Amino acid sequence: MDLGLNGKVVLVAAASKGLGRAIAEEFAREKAKIAMCSREEGAISAAAQEIERKTGNPDLLPIAADVSTKEGCESFVQLAQSTFGAIDILIVNAGGPPPGRFDDLDDTAWHKAVDLTLFSAVRLTRLVLPQMRKQGSGSIVYSTSTSVRQPTQYLNLILSNAIRASVHGMLKTLSSDLAKDGIRVNAVQPGRIATDRLIQLDTDTARRQGTSPDEVRKRYESSVIPMGRYGKPEEYAAAVVFIASPKASYITGVSLQVDGGMLMSMF
Numbered sequence: 001m002d003l004g005l006n007g008k009v010v011l012v013a014a015a016s017k018g019l020g021r022a023i024a025e026e027f028a029r030e031k032a033k034i035a036m037c038s039r040e041e042g043a044i045s046a047a048a049q050e051i052e053r054k055t056g057n058p059d060l061l062p063i064a065a066d067v068s069t070k071e072g073c074e075s076f077v078q079l080a081q082s083t084f085g086a087i088d089i090l091i092v093n094a095g096g097p098p099p100g101r102f103d104d105l106d107d108t109a110w111h112k113a114v115d116l117t118l119f120s121a122v123r124l125t126r127l128v129l130p131q132m133r134k135q136g137s138g139s140i141v142y143s144t145s146t147s148v149r150q151p152t153q154y155l156n157l158i159l160s161n162a163i164r165a166s167v168h169g170m171l172k173t174l175s176s177d178l179a180k181d182g183i184r185v186n187a188v189q190p191g192r193i194a195t196d197r198l199i200q201l202d203t204d205t206a207r208r209q210g211t212s213p214d215e216v217r218k219r220y221e222s223s224v225i226p227m228g229r230y231g232k233p234e235e236y237a238a239a240v241v242f243i244a245s246p247k248a249s250y251i252t253g254v255s256l257q258v259d260g261g262m263l264m265s266m267f
């Protein structure tokens, strides 16, 4: 299937490794022009070089930017736009807030998590809208988490559970509001996709429960995920790239879980 992404300008936030990197690579395979950011200049440049080597796509622009700050969001979007001229697709992604239960976390931790998870989405969206409105088209995808549908499985992730839900409230409102401008707004929710972040979370759970990260993973795979395994970053990326692409032209306001069947709710 031709997804219609050849030459489209895509911004992928938080893309030096893990989900963001896999998403950038899938867009590169589709011959899009990609601006990708993360905080570490060396890491994001190395990721861009590796993607170019693997896909043969030379249109990759690595940018060092921290999306938890206003300046970081601005420099990411401005550099991308001044280099490529248009903005067709925005993928909002960021590092995950630290694990912790309610009693572990003070106001500073909550404020930081709001900056990282909610304000990155607010600011990046605000920054791309003028260009998308001018073009009369655009597609925004928030990469969030299945925890917005079923937070109870993640008792030690209260920051993520609480703040990502507000991103979904924003998405549902925006998708209705922006449809008239030709802009689609959707979310994709990873369940348990094998990345460094998952190793960090499994290690934290293991420490709290007095077991090993391997045991934590085995428990998920044997009794929580019907498909019996963690997902691969490229499996997640394929869903994001499709929903962001012109082929998904009649899809807006939805939130798609990519979780091997883990969520048990009907909707």
Ligand SMILES: NC(=O)c1ccc[n+]([C@@H]2O[C@H](COP(=O)([O-])OP(=O)(O)OC[C@H]3O[C@@H](n4cnc5c(N)ncnc54)[C@H](OP(=O)(O)O)[C@@H]3O)[C@@H](O)[C@H]2O)c1
Pocket: 013, 014, 015, 016, 017, 018, 019, 020, 037, 038, 039, 040, 041, 043, 044, 065, 066, 067, 068, 093, 094, 095, 096, 097, 116, 143, 144, 145, 146, 160, 190, 191, 192, 193, 194, 195, 196, 197, 198
């Ligand atoms: N993997 C899963 O199954 C899963 C499930 C649910 C939710 N999530 C969420 O999805 C997001 C990505 O997860 P992941 O598994 O891909 O994590 P990861 O493997 O740890 O990768 C995180 C990426 O984000 C970048 N990053 C972190 N903070 C940033 C910031 N403030 N500004 C710009 N870039 C930043 C990192 O690069 P630098 O260090 O260079 O900045 C890195 O490229 C996280 O929010 C995570 O909580 C993941």
